Amino acid sequence: MAQGETEGPVGGSAVVSSAATGKDGGAAHEVLAVVFQIRQNRLSVLLWCRALPPFEGCWALPGGRLGATEGLGESVRRQLAQKVDVRDLSHLEQLETRGEPGRHPGGRTLATAYLGLVPAGIDPVVPHDTAWHPAAELPCMAFDHAAIVGSARRRLRAKLSYxxxxxxxxxxxxxxxxxxxxxxxxxxxxxxxxxxxxxxxxxxxxxxxxxxxxxxxxxxxxxxxxxxxxxxxxxxxxxxxxxxxxx
Amino acid sequence: MAQGETEGPVGGSAVVSSAATGKDGGAAHEVLAVVFQIRQNRLSVLLWCRALPPFEGCWALPGGRLGATEGLGESVRRQLAQKVDVRDLSHLEQLETRGEPGRHPGGRTLATAYLGLVPAGIDPVVPHDTAWHPAAELPCMAFDHAAIVGSARRRLRAKLSYxxxxxxxxxxxxxxxxxxxxxxxxxxxxxxxxxxxxxxxxxxxxxxxxxxxxxxxxxxxxxxxxxxxxxxxxxxxxxxxxxxxxx
DNA sequence: TCAAAAGTGTTTTTCGTACACCCATGA
DNA sequence: TCATGGGTGTACGAAAAACACTTTTGA
CATH class of the missing domain: 1.10.10.10 (Winged helix-like DNA-binding domain superfamily/Winged helix DNA-binding domain)
Known part of the structure; x- marks a missing residue:
């Protein structure tokens, strides 16, 4: 339900992307968040289940279209608060930007991914189509989101060391x-x-x-x-x- | 001369950006390259001098508008080859994406920066408005490009260690x-x-x-x-x- | 044969892991 | 007093820096 709004930019973007990839050269830009929390002694990631094609029934990272007047990190915080009701981030940092032309079936879409962390012990209320999954056993993942979760795990692992x-x-x-x-x-x-x-x-x-x-x-x-x-x-x-x- | 083409996306982007930041939510997207080479025992970065406002007379990172059908890394390589005639990159990796709304006076512009390296000992021919500058003594820099060079230096320094x-x-x-x-x-x-x-x-x-x-x-x-x-x-x-x- | 630059042997220090042992508590 | 989990002391090994010393060359 809350994720329905994400369908526009992520899924049904034929109209949007045709405009965005027009002769002005602009492309659609979305932000994505890999939100980790340790739950029951497992590193878990917050995902939501897509109700519509493409990747119907697969799981995706929370995120959505970058607003016209907001910064990238700002946008991630907003979307996490609005769409999955997560406001307790203890850390947020940029991971990477993906822009391969074929990464998004609906049209050219750039995605800037962030790594977000939620401290253990709290249990944020999340919408019914949203759930925590062990990062080591990802379900069917939409787009290139599985690879992005992998990047996030490696980043977290490295930073724990130094x-x-x-x-x-x-x-x-x-x-x-x-x-x-x-x-x-x-x-x-x-x-x-x-x-x-x-x-x-x-x-x-x-x-x-x-x-x-x-x-x-x-x-x-x-x-x-x-x-x-x-x-x-x-x-x-x-x-x-x-x-x-x-x- | 070769850099004149970059003026469009980087400098005179009032028209472009007004279209790009319209109600479709798309923003202009450019790629930038921090190209380092060790020259005379100093870490040096390739910059070009802006001939037109904004930041007239200041120096900027090479780069330009992302093409409609190219990937991000692909775009960096193309622009380096076309605009500054650098084809001898021994390494290229993504650094970060900047998207603060105010970072670009001409209108909303996202920039994905890359770190590129050229091996010591060769001397690529570069256009007349382009020059190598010691990374430790940057000249007047356009936009947020000085900060991006700083990120690149830290990245290189860290990676040399492991x-x-x-x-x-x-x-x-x-x-x-x-x-x-x-x-x-x-x-x-x-x-x-x-x-x-x-x-x-x-x-x-x-x-x-x-x-x-x-x-x-x-x-x-x-x-x-x-x-x-x-x-x-x-x-x-x-x-x-x-x-x-x-x- | 001397100066200069390259290369080796050895010592010292730091740091993280491994492991044995001691401490505080509840039943 | 015994099992249980927390905490300390110490030994071991890896790795890098420091430094004295040797090697190989040109003049």
């Missing part, structure tokens, strides 16, 4: 074993909480809140609560290799 | 002291040839050709010639940090 982008995956406060599960889900491999703690502490990414969480029914030492020191993107380990002399 | 992108800066064969000068120019800090040699050899990026260069008039041991093992982009050191267990 920035503090974990702040955007984690809730405001967390235990180290929780955080290591988020990292495991996003990286796709095991992450030992004990070492993650020291790495992120040494890099100054996280700090103790002083509080702790009582141990569960099966006992165990209470877990200390941590938070990220800053909640905006910073490069914390600019490269272990080829660094300037004198450390 | 990919084999040096292949695109160096000529087919080179001595280690030459290569260390290219790295120094691109990274902005000293790079010891002796360590660079071992790092790149360990990573399998370079190999000896078996030949060597006779020493100069002041003597010295002849330098061995090296080449990059592959001349397409590869990630050679996927991350020293947060790597999967079992090394």
């Amino acid at each position: 920035t503090n982008i974990g702040f955007a995956l984690a809730p405001p406060e967390f235990t180290m074993s929780e955080l290591s599960r988020y990292y495991r889900a996003a990286l796709g491999h095991d992450v030992a909480a004990t070492n993650l703690r020291r790495v992120l502490l040494r890099r100054g990414q996280i700090e103790e809140t002083g509080r702790s969480v009582p141990s569960g029914r099966s006992g165990g030492r209470p877990a200390a609560l941590f938070r990220f020191r800053t909640r905006s993107l910073e490069i914390t380990d600019a490269f272990a290799v080829l660094r300037p002399p004198q450390g | 990919t084999n992108i040096g292949f695109a800066l160096a000529p087919p064969e080179f001595t280690m002291s030459e290569l260390s000068r290219y790295y120094r120019a691109a990274l902005g800090h000293d790079v010891a040839a002796t360590n660079l040699r071992r790092v790149l050899l360990r990573r399998g990026q370079i190999e000896e050709t078996g030949r060597s260069v006779p020493s100069g008039r002041s003597g010295g041991r002849p330098a061995a010639l090296f080449r990059f093992r592959t001349r397409s982009l590869e990630i050679t050191d996927a991350f020293a940090v947060l790597r999967p267990p079992q090394g």
Whole structure:
């Protein structure tokens, strides 16, 4: 329903695109968002199901036509808020722009894709035709959207290694074993909480809140609560290799 | 002269943009190229001087309007070949797309920027209004092009640390002291040839050709010639940090 | 034989992982 | 007091920078 509006620019764009690809050289331009959240220890992406051709029944990234007076990032935030009711983005960054002439059956359409992150633990209300899917098991995907999700996964994975982008995956406060599960889900491999703690502490990414969480029914030492020191993107380990002399 | 054609899309776009930003929502789309080459031990960027307002007398990145049937990368290569006669790109990759409504005084224009590299040692013939400028001392720059050059520098610098992108800066064969000068120019800090040699050899990026260069008039041991093992982009050191267990 | 430039051996440092061990809690 | 999960101390290995030393050439 909310997505019906997206049908125009994404699906039924024969009229629009013929105008847009006319002799003035302009092409239709849309923005797309790969919104990730860790849900049940899996990296998940927000998709909506197309009701009309092309790609009827397949899943697509949320997004839509770029407005005449808005910036690209601005447009992504607007469309996520309007169409899938997501307003809790902890991070948003541009991924890539795709413009192959054949990428869109309905006519020439350029798409600028963004990577958006929602912290774990919250559950935004989304429309009925919209759902979270594990990024590792994508359903039938429309257009080139599967490839775009792949780009987003690689970007997130890389940035976890040299920035503090974990702040955007984690809730405001967390235990180290929780955080290591988020990292495991996003990286796709095991992450030992004990070492993650020291790495992120040494890099100054996280700090103790002083509080702790009582141990569960099966006992165990209470877990200390941590938070990220800053909640905006910073490069914390600019490269272990080829660094300037004198450390 | 060759750049005069670029005046249309970049400068005198009042008519075009009014059509492009009309109620169909399309906007003008251009591609831009940040073409780097190491020249006289300095990282240099190819710019052309604007003859007409806006930004008359300032320098701009080469590029122009995206054609109706061409892909983005394809368009960059075409425009570089046609307008500045550069056909020797050793590497080309997409950087970012800028679409702030106010970025272009003549009307709404989206720009997708690319990073292009030309190997050191060749000297492409460029039009008379086009020149190489040190990336560290940019002249008066049109639009947001100075910021785009900054993005390109950061991208190149980062990729030198974990990919084999040096292949695109160096000529087919080179001595280690030459290569260390290219790295120094691109990274902005000293790079010891002796360590660079071992790092790149360990990573399998370079190999000896078996030949060597006779020493100069002041003597010295002849330098061995090296080449990059592959001349397409590869990630050679996927991350020293947060790597999967079992090394 | 000396200066200059290239190349090698070795040391030091940093960083991340692995692993053993200790701590705090609930039943 | 025992199982359970959290936290600390330490060892190990990889990788890069620093630096002393050797090699190979021209004059």
